[in-house]
Amino acid sequence: xxxxxxxxxxxxxxxxxxxxxxxxxxxxxxxxxxxxxxxxxxxxxxxxxxxxxxxxxxxxxxxxxxxxxxxxxxxxxxxxxxxxxxxxxxxxxxxxxxxxxxxxxxxxxxxxxxxxxxxxxxxxxxxxxxxxxxxxxxxxxxxxxxxxxxxxxxxxxxxxxxxxxxxxxxxxxxxxxxxxxxxxxxxxxxxxxxxxxxxxxxxxxxxxxxxxxxxxxxxxxxxxxxxxxxxxxxxxxxxxxxxxxxxxxxxxx
Amino acid sequence: xxxxxxxxxxxxxxxxxxxxxxxxxxxxxxxxxxxxxxxxxxxxxxxxxxxxxxxxxxxxxxxxxxxxxxxxxxxxxxxxxxxxxxxxxxxxxxxxxxxxxxxxxxxxxxxxxxxxxxxxxxxxxxxxxxxxxxxxxxxxxxxxxxxxxxxxxxxxxxxxxxxxxxxxxxxxxxxxxxxxxxxxxxxxxxxxxxxxxxxxxxxxxxxxxxxxxxxxxxxxxxxxxxxxxxxxxxxxxxxxxxxxxxxxxxxxx
DNA sequence: TCAGATAAGTGCGATTCCGCACATACGCTC
DNA sequence: GAGCGTATGTGCGGAATCGCACTTATCTGA
Numbered sequence: 314x315x316x317x318x319x320x321x322x323x324x325x326x327x328x329x330x331x332x333x334x335x336x337x338x339x340x341x342x343x344x345x346x347x348x349x350x351x352x353x354x355x356x357x358x359x360x361x362x363x364x365x366x367x368x369x370x371x372x373x374x375x376x377x378x379x380x381x382x383x384x385x386x387x388x389x390x391x392x393x394x395x396x397x398x399x400x401x402x403x404x405x406x407x408x409x410x411x412x413x414x415x416x417x418x419x420x421x422x423x424x425x426x427x428x429x430x431x432x433x434x435x436x437x438x439x440x441x442x443x444x445x446x447x448x449x450x451x452x453x454x455x456x457x458x459x460x461x462x463x464x465x466x467x468x469x470x471x472x473x474x475x476x477x478x479x480x481x482x483x484x485x486x487x488x489x490x491x492x493x494x495x496x497x498x499x500x501x502x503x504x505x506x507x508x509x510x511x512x513x514x515x516x517x518x519x520x521x522x523x524x525x526x527x528x529x530x531x532x533x534x535x536x537x538x539x540x541x542x543x544x545x546x547x548x549x550x551x552x553x554x555x556x557x558x559x560x561x562x563x564x565x566x
Numbered sequence: 567x568x569x570x571x572x573x574x575x576x577x578x579x580x581x582x583x584x585x586x587x588x589x590x591x592x593x594x595x596x597x598x599x600x601x602x603x604x605x606x607x608x609x610x611x612x613x614x615x616x617x618x619x620x621x622x623x624x625x626x627x628x629x630x631x632x633x634x635x636x637x638x639x640x641x642x643x644x645x646x647x648x649x650x651x652x653x654x655x656x657x658x659x660x661x662x663x664x665x666x667x668x669x670x671x672x673x674x675x676x677x678x679x680x681x682x683x684x685x686x687x688x689x690x691x692x693x694x695x696x697x698x699x700x701x702x703x704x705x706x707x708x709x710x711x712x713x714x715x716x717x718x719x720x721x722x723x724x725x726x727x728x729x730x731x732x733x734x735x736x737x738x739x740x741x742x743x744x745x746x747x748x749x750x751x752x753x754x755x756x757x758x759x760x761x762x763x764x765x766x767x768x769x770x771x772x773x774x775x776x777x778x779x780x781x782x783x784x785x786x787x788x789x790x791x792x793x794x795x796x797x798x799x800x801x802x803x804x805x806x807x808x809x810x811x812x813x814x815x816x817x818x819x
Numbered sequence: 820t821c822a823g824a825t826a827a828g829t830g831c832g833a834t835t836c837c838g839c840a841c842a843t844a845c846g847c848t849c
Numbered sequence: 850g851a852g853c854g855t856a857t858g859t860g861c862g863g864a865a866t867c868g869c870a871c872t873t874a875t876c877t878g879a
Contacts, residue, residue, distance in 0.1 A: 390723035393802055398723040415712045416705075418817050421810050422719060452669075455708065459668045462715035466675060469722030470643035470651040473762040476865065500826065509726040514866065516827060532826055532875050549646055557674050564671050729835065753856065767836065769857060785845050785856050 338382035339433065340406045341453050349447040356443060357433040364498060366426040368409050374418050377434050378410030384430025385491045387507060388461070389423045397423070398472060398509035399484075400465040404491030411458035413437055414444065414451060427499075428492055460561055464554055471550040472509055478518040480508050482547035485528065487554070489537050496536040522546060591635035592686065593659045594706050602700040609696060610686040617751060619679040621662050627671050630687050631663030637683025638744045640760060641714070642676045650676070651725060651762035652737075653718040657744030664711035666690055667697065667704060680752075681745055713814055717807055724803040725762055731771040733761050735800035738781065740807070742790050749789040775799060 345353070362368070362384065369375055371391045379386075386409055388401035400422070403409055409432075412420040435443075444451050471480060484507060488497055501519060505512040519535070522528050527543040529536045537543060544551065598606070615621070615637065622628050624644045632639075639662055641654035653675070656662055662685075665673040697704050724733060737760060741750055754768040761768065772788070775781045780796040782789045790796060797804065 388719075390719045392723060392727060393806075396723075396727055398726050400719040400722050412712060415709050416818055417709075417712065417814055419813065421716055421806075456668050456670075458715070459665060459670065459711065462711070462718065463665075463674055465715065465722060466641075466643045466653040466718050469653050469718060469725060470645060470649075470762065472722060473651045473725040474645060474649055502826075509723065511867065512827085513829080513868090516829085520828080530827095553646075553674075560672065561670055565669055755856075764837065765857085766838095766859080769859085773858080783857095 338405045338431075339380040341408055341450070341457065342380050342433065344453065345447075346449055349450050352443055352446050353435070353450070356435050356439045358435070360432055360434045362426045362430040362432055364426060364429055365503075367423060368426060369420055369422065369424040371421050371423040372419055375410055375413055375420060375437055377436055378408065378413055378440050379432040379434050380408055381405050382431045382433070383493065384426060384428045384432075385488065386424050386430070387427055388465070389425065389506070390421070391423050396509065397506045399507040400468055401461045402464070402487055402491065403461065406491075407457050407461065408454050410437070410440075411454060411461065413440060414454045414458065427488065428497060456561075460558060463557055463561070467550055467554050467557070471548060475548040475550065477508060477510050477514045478521055478546065479548040481515065481518045482522060482527070482543050483551045484508060485535065485537060486540070486544060486547055486551050489540070495538070496534055498533060499530075499535045500533050591658045591684075592633040592661075594661055594703070594710065595633050595686065597702075597706065598700075599702055602703050605696055605699050606688070606703070609688050609692045611688070613685055613687045615679045615683040615685055617679060617682055618756075621677040621679065622673055622675065624674050624676045625672055628663055628666055628673060628690055630689055631661065631666055631693055632685040632687050633661055634658050635684045635686070636746070637679060637681045637685075638741065639677050639683070640680055641718070642678065642759070643674070644676050649762065650759045652760040653721055654714045655717070655740055655744065656714065659744075660710050660714065661707050663690070663693075664707060664714065666693060667707045667711065680741065681750060709814075713811060716810055716814070720803055720807050720810070724801060728801040728803065730761060730763050730767045731774055731799065732801035734768065734771045735775060735780070735796050736804045737761060738775075738788065738790060739793070739797060739800055739804050742793065748791070749787055751786060752783075752788045753786050 342350070342353075357380070360379075362379075368377070368379055368386060371389075381403060382405055385402055385404040387399050388403060389397045390400050391397045403424070409424050410420075471483065475483075481504065484504070485497075489495070501515040502512045504515045504519075508515065519528070519530060522543070523530060525542065525546070527537070527539045527546060529538055595603070595606075610633070613632075615632075621630070621632055621639060624642075634656060635658055638655055638657040640652050641656060642650045643653050644650045656677070662677050663673075724736065728736075734757065737757070738750075742748070754772060755765045757768045757772075758765040772781070772783060775796065776783060778795065778799070780790070780792050780799060782791055
């Protein structure tokens with residue numbers, strides 16, 4: 314596990330489905346006061362989520378919520394014609410199912426797993442029952458929801474104003490930040506859905522980044538080989554989003 | 567005042583700066599229970615906001631929050647180079663300053679007034695002090711914040727995937743919904759900032775809509791003359807956002 | 820080892836949008 | 850009503866992207 318950015322890395326053990334203790338990497342869980350942790354404890358189920366597993370489907374009733382430990386999830390707006398655009402990324406710093414905390418039953422967004430992930434899952438009815446007893450948890454999820462919302466507004470502008478190559482570089486950096494290694498399981502088709510563009514546009518852009526020595530890729534895998542150079546190719550949006558999160562993390566009443 | 571969509575239209579009087587009673591059109595205020603209304607009462611200041619007045623500047627500390635009665639506000643993501651994209655609209659159904667309720671001091675978004683507006687303004691420190699005594703208000707603002715966030719994700723996809731003409735039509739419909747009359751004070755330059763495109767692209771698109779008999783416009787003013795036809799020219803996003811809001815309004819635990 | 824499935828490379832015409840510039844038209848003020 | 854500031858119309862070449870289709874490469878499993 315990598316650094317946890319200012320939050321205690323002291324992991325605690327929770328029981329997994331298979332009876333083995335698992336390490337919690339999720340930063341929201343790690344930061345909970347002991348009594349809230351104790352309250353949640355028995356309701357969390359450790360799960361492994363496969364690549365492209367759909368955690369929430371757009372418009373459908375949400376049945377589970379997830380605290381990711383490893384891997385990451387993509388939040389997508391899906392159009393009636395099937396086209397999609399990514400509007401947010403959720404890793405171990407966050408929570409999948411923010412709308413639940415505001416008493417909504419459905420969400421218009423799809424959330425899919427990128428890279429195999431591990432998470433603690435909780436049933437929505439259970440979570441609703443426990444939330445009143447966990448004010449810190451509720452507040453943390455709410456704040457994360459707003460952080461995610463702000464990220465989506467920046468991505469909205471980025472997707473409107475910047476070209477594919479810049480956005481691809483930006484996207485790779487954002488994912489790289491939340492994944493252990495330098496190699497990520499990605500197809501160009503998938504990247505097209507994230508960036509809201511054609512696969513062939515991704516192909517051209519990826520080819521340019523590869524020739525420039527920033528990345529290499531083979532069928533279904535992208536490896537970042539020169540991150541600083543990749544950061545130069547990305548638009549400012551990457552840094553803007555980073556800075557925003559840092560600012561907001563620091564801001565408390 | 568128009569219909570208030572399922573919320574009691576019984577207006578209540580609040581003292582204005584000039585001592586005269588003003589009518590509250592803001593739906594959140596109207597739906598408050600009497601005791602919360604009483605708590606807020608004396609802290610609200612009736613204000614008139616001029617066209618293009620900046621209610622919140624991106625990145626700056628928020629000093630006031632606003633409950634709009636008439637007119638509307640645009641929420642914008644602003645890029646370092648000055649380009650901008652609209653990511654949300656706030657009218658009398660909402661609240662300007664949602665981040666405050668989650669204990670954030672700043673917001674990365676600019677909120678500007680479109681069409682002259684009237685609002686109840688409250689100082690941020692005062693609001694923070696009163697919120698613990700107003701759980702219904704807090705919950706309502708939080709839910710509105712999420713609704714706005716979901717709207718922004720749909721706009722993100724729309725701005726990425728649809729062309730200027732469709733987006734312009736969509737935008738005019740959305741604004742028309744929240745403004746009393748059919749004529750709106752809009753320049754093409756302003757519309758370009760909303761849609762994240764060049765003024766001249768707006769000029770071309772507006773010209774097409776005018777020739778098709780949907781709108782007319784003169785220097786700084788746009789009038790909608792055939793709304794149904796305009797709705798046909800807009801992308802599905804208009805209807806999708808409408809439906810989402812209706813769904814979410816109905817959803818309570 | 821071969822067949823089928825899936826991923827990636829490439830080409831092409833059409834379209835949209837870009838940045839920029841300049842001309843024109845409108846409305847306000849003196 | 851003359852002049853000025855601002856809004857709008859329009860044109861141009863170029864760049865990015867689109868939609869589509871076809872080829873090539875790679876992986877997988879029978």
